[in-house]
Amino acid sequence: MSRIIDVHDLNFSFGSGALSQPVLKNVTVSIQKGEIVLMTGPSGSGKTTFLTIIGGLRQAYHGSVRVLDQQLINSSEQVKVSVRQQIGYIFQQHNLLKSLTALQNVSMALEMQNRMTEQQRLDRAAEMLKAVGLGERLNYKPDQLSAGQCQRVSIARALVGQPQIVLADEPTASLDKQSGHEAVTILERLAKESQTTILLVTHDYRILDMADRIVELEDGVIKEK
Amino acid sequence: MNLVAWIYFPARLAWRQLIFDRTKLIAATCGVLFACVLVFMQQGFRDALYASAASAPVKLHGDLFLMHKQSEAMWRPVRFKRSELMRALGNPAVAEVYPLYLGLAPFKNIETRGKRTLMVYGFDPDSLIFDIEDIKNKRTALRLKDTVLFDEYSRPEFGPMRQLLEAGRNVTEVNDYKITVVGFFRLGVSFAADGNIATSDLNFMRIFPDRTLTDIDLGIIKLYPDSSITQVQAELSSQLNEFVNIFTYDELLQNEKNYWANMAPIGFIFGFGTVMGLVVGLVIVYQILFTDITNHRHEFATLKAMGYEHGYFIRVVFASAFFLAILGFIPGYFFSLGLYHLAESKIFMPMPMTFGKAMTVFLFILSMCMTAGFLAIHKLKAANPADMF
Ligand SMILES: Nc1ncnc2c1ncn2[C@@H]1O[C@H](COP(=O)(O)OP(=O)(O)O)[C@@H](O)[C@H]1O
Ligand SMILES: [Mg+2]
Numbered sequence: 001m002s003r004i005i006d007v008h009d010l011n012f013s014f015g016s017g018a019l020s021q022p023v024l025k026n027v028t029v030s031i032q033k034g035e036i037v038l039m040t041g042p043s044g045s046g047k048t049t050f051l052t053i054i055g056g057l058r059q060a061y062h063g064s065v066r067v068l069d070q071q072l073i074n075s076s077e078q079v080k081v082s083v084r085q086q087i088g089y090i091f092q093q094h095n096l097l098k099s100l101t102a103l104q105n106v107s108m109a110l111e112m113q114n115r116m117t118e119q120q121r122l123d124r125a126a127e128m129l130k131a132v133g134l135g136e137r138l139n140y141k142p143d144q145l146s147a148g149q150c151q152r153v154s155i156a157r158a159l160v161g162q163p164q165i166v167l168a169d170e171p172t173a174s175l176d177k178q179s180g181h182e183a184v185t186i187l188e189r190l191a192k193e194s195q196t197t198i199l200l201v202t203h204d205y206r207i208l209d210m211a212d213r214i215v216e217l218e219d220g221v222i223k224e225k
Numbered sequence: 226m227n228l229v230a231w232i233y234f235p236a237r238l239a240w241r242q243l244i245f246d247r248t249k250l251i252a253a254t255c256g257v258l259f260a261c262v263l264v265f266m267q268q269g270f271r272d273a274l275y276a277s278a279a280s281a282p283v284k285l286h287g288d289l290f291l292m293h294k295q296s297e298a299m300w301r302p303v304r305f306k307r308s309e310l311m312r313a314l315g316n317p318a319v320a321e322v323y324p325l326y327l328g329l330a331p332f333k334n335i336e337t338r339g340k341r342t343l344m345v346y347g348f349d350p351d352s353l354i355f356d357i358e359d360i361k362n363k364r365t366a367l368r369l370k371d372t373v374l375f376d377e378y379s380r381p382e383f384g385p386m387r388q389l390l391e392a393g394r395n396v397t398e399v400n401d402y403k404i405t406v407v408g409f410f411r412l413g414v415s416f417a418a419d420g421n422i423a424t425s426d427l428n429f430m431r432i433f434p435d436r437t438l439t440d441i442d443l444g445i446i447k448l449y450p451d452s453s454i455t456q457v458q459a460e461l462s463s464q465l466n467e468f469v470n471i472f473t474y475d476e477l478l479q480n481e482k483n484y485w486a487n488m489a490p491i492g493f494i495f496g497f498g499t500v501m502g503l504v505v506g507l508v509i510v511y512q513i514l515f516t517d518i519t520n521h522r523h524e525f526a527t528l529k530a531m532g533y534e535h536g537y538f539i540r541v542v543f544a545s546a547f548f549l550a551i552l553g554f555i556p557g558y559f560f561s562l563g564l565y566h567l568a569e570s571k572i573f574m575p576m577p578m579t580f581g582k583a584m585t586v587f588l589f590i591l592s593m594c595m596t597a598g599f600l601a602i603h604k605l606k607a608a609n610p611a612d613m614f
Contacts, residue, residue, distance in 0.1 A: 058611040085532030095527040099245030169614040
């Protein structure tokens with residue numbers, strides 16, 4: 001199996017000089033294709049920072065971060081954009097576009113794929129929304145949907161482009177138990193079907209059983225379990 | 226990525242975000258509409274000014290025109306000797322020369338007896354220097370003592386002359402001198418005069434007792450057919466005294482327009498008004514786009530995290546600016562059209578809505594919105610995808 005995410009001796013600090021605050025210390029992790037990895041750890045331990053570096057949202061300068069065979073350390077904007085396009089994100093908040101319907105929100109993830117026609121995009125998006133149980137809600141806008149439904153739309157948006165990797169940062173934190181569990185179950189099912197690699201940060205112990213592997217980040221240091 | 230998608234997708238997003246918040250959209254449209262109407266009115270008044278300033282020379286019929294060098298415009302001429310005009314006859318290409326006498330004088334409204342200043346044109350009725358049928362047809366009547374023709378396009382404050390004339394009340398005073406209105410012609414008002422009357426050169430001297438036939442305001446030269454106007458112009462300028470300007474018809478028109486555009490502060494005032502309208506609009510549109518980006522920065526950052534490039538959002542902002550320009554311009558155009566009609570019927574200024582004017586104003590408004598967009602894009606830096614998790 002290939003290493004789809006391969007991190008070696010990653011060091012990262014916020015600030016510079018005397019104010020420099022190290023957040024990630026010699027982090028070394030690799031994740032295989034199709035693995036579901038859950039990351040836990042106390043608040044402030046650097047989990048979010050780690051995800052933003054993996055996802056090409058934040059620039060790191062020390063160590064080695066290979067994602068989908070691209071080096072993200074000291075990378076150009078182009079490399080980061082190309083990595084972003086191959087990754088699906090699920091945020092803590094759903095971060096849907098308020099002015100767009102569920103269908104339009106999901107198909108936004110396909111707009112960059114210029115080989116598709118607009119109709120194909122809409123069909124794929126509708127299919128994906130059906131898969132997350134929102135086939136009846138295609139033309140609803142975010143403010144007409146519940147928080148759980150919105151998070152399911154954002155799961156559909158993250159998966160519709162058939163990304164190799166899905167990164168999720170506490171996707172259930174803003175949901176009640178019931179809808180949080182529903183959302184994660186859907187995510188797990190769909191990811192398994194398409195062999196998608198998942199790196200998911202969570203504090204929710206009830207979903208730990210879906211993981212192939214659990215890593216813990218404490219004070220910027222990785223502990224495998 | 227092909228060009229259509231390159232602009233279509235961001236434009237579509239901009240449009241969807243614009244129409245999502247109707248209240249804000251209406252407010253934004255009103256801002257652009259306001260600027261639009263302001264600019265339309267300034268342009269309208271300015272063009273009306275130029276058009277009316279040149280309305281008298283437009284109807285003059287001649288090949289070359291003599292004017293004193295110190296004459297800034299036709300409504301405030303500096304007089305020169307008729308003999309200077311006569312010397313032009315020495316040139317073999319010159320067929321006829323005619324003097325034109327101009328004077329501003331109070332005209333008494335027959336009904337109200339109130340006085341208001343208008344322009345008096347004095348000329349030899351047989352000279353046919355005005356290219357106006359009504360004047361040509363009335364030249365026998367004009368030859369009589371104390372007769373004038375009244376400009377129907379004069380402001381209504383001079384009285385309902387046509388009705389008065391039909392009722393037989395055709396005697397009034399110009400410059401406190403009793404005259405008889407014997408007919409009408411159509412010329413139009415200008416910023417210099419609210420009305421016009423035409424009369425013979427001899428009557429002109431009676432109305433203005435301190436004027437003489439030997440001191441003229443404008444000389445009109447007609448050439449024999451097939452002579453070169455510019456060549457004769459060059460010859461005359463070496464033959465005549467240097468205190469006269471020799472204009473072709475187009476130069477005379479241009480001279481009048483330049484006077485109002487540059488010499489008179491009025492041209493500056495309307496230019497200033499236009500700029501102020503655009504600045505106000507610019508500030509409004511900038512404010513709208515700026516707050517729009519601020520409100521959407523999380524959405525933009527989300528899209529960036531999904532792999533959208535920075536240029537996409539720049540195109541979103543410019544597309545919003547473009548839509549605002551269109552949305553404000555269309556009602557602004559019709560609103561201004563109404564105001565133009567109102568101005569034409571109430572203050573008798575010629576305010577035509579031409580395609581050229583609409584196009585000019587649209588380009589002004591479009592560049593205003595685009596400039597606002599250009600100023601607002603720096604705010605896009607606030608959309609940082611690293612802050613999204
Ligand atoms: N943008 C930032 N600037 C400076 N410090 C930050 C920033 N983001 C996070 N930090 C700090 O880095 C540390 C790790 O934060 P984070 O990665 O968000 O932890 P977690 O997601 O595990 O709660 C925290 O101490 C936090 O205060
Ligand atoms: Mg966090």
